[in-house]
Amino acid sequence: xxxxxxxxxxxxxxxxxxxxxxxxxxxxGTVNLFWYVQYxxxxxxxxxxxxxGDPLVKGIKGFEAEFIKSKFSFNLRKPSVQWxxxxxxxxxxxxxxGRRALTFxxxxxxxxQP
Amino acid sequence: GxxxxxxxxxxxxxxxxxxxxxCDPISGHTALYWYRQRLGQGLEFLIYFQGNSAPDKSGxxxxxxxxxxxxxxxxxxxxxxxxxEDSAVYLCASSAASGNTxxxxxxxxxxxxxx
Numbered sequence: 001x002x003x004x005x006x007x008x009x010x011x012x013x014x015x016x017x018x019x020x021x022x023x024x025x026x027x028x029g030t031v032n033l034f035w036y037v038q039y040x041x042x043x044x045x046x047x048x049x050x051x052x053g054d055p056l057v058k059g060i061k062g063f064e065a066e067f068i069k070s071k072f073s074f075n076l077r078k079p080s081v082q083w084x085x086x087x088x089x090x091x092x093x094x095x096x097x098g099r100r101a102l103t104f105x106x107x108x109x110x111x112x113q114p
Numbered sequence: 115g116x117x118x119x120x121x122x123x124x125x126x127x128x129x130x131x132x133x134x135x136x137c138d139p140i141s142g143h144t145a146l147y148w149y150r151q152r153l154g155q156g157l158e159f160l161i162y163f164q165g166n167s168a169p170d171k172s173g174x175x176x177x178x179x180x181x182x183x184x185x186x187x188x189x190x191x192x193x194x195x196x197x198x199e200d201s202a203v204y205l206c207a208s209s210a211a212s213g214n215t216x217x218x219x220x221x222x223x224x225x226x227x228x229x
Binding site: 036044046106 | 145147149154155156157158159162164170172173205207209211215216217218219220221222223
């Protein structure tokens with residue numbers, strides 16, 4: 001069975017600070033990896049995804065994530081956060097073959113202070 | 115273009131009553147998923163429909179939960195004899211299911227409160 005761990009439950013940063021949110025997964029096969037974001041009052045939106053190829057993927061709004069296969073990690077980064085990045089961030093995985101449902105981490109609530 | 119839509123946006127019901135939640139996927143998306151998000155937790159998979167294949171019901175928490183899908187369009191999630199622990203946001207997602215690398219797009223959810 002798949003599992004996803006997001007170790008940072010609540011992160012508070014000042015504007016312009018750098019961000020790194022951890023995501024580790026457990027699964028024996030090939031996976032697809034996703035980061036979703038939920039802004040206050042809005043629904044889940046895809047931030048970025050990794051299927052194959054370059055392990056450093058770039059998403060919307062200046063976010064990027066790096067897949068490190070040996071560490072089973074897919075950490076999300078942004079060099080300089082803005083107040084508008086305040087949101088909840090979810091890491092998710094699904095198997096490349098077989099079960100298509102996503103397994104989500106418990107989420108990280110990011111609060112950016114102006 | 116239109117995204118995934120869900121109705122109602124909020125539902126308050128009394129313990130023991132049945133509820134129906136509706137999802138309209140993105141047009142042309144053959145795959146449809148239901149998830150549940152309890153307060154302060156991540157999303158839990160409930161059920162998955164793909165075309166005319168038998169649905170993957172492996173995430174349904176009890177036999178009080180069921181779902182149907184009409185062809186490749188609307189889906190209804192039914193919870194019978196609701197319990198307080200059913201209170202959650204129920205999210206629907208759809209995808210084009212093209213190969214093994216499709217992306218799921220989520221609706222706004224239905225917030226269910228069981229009193």
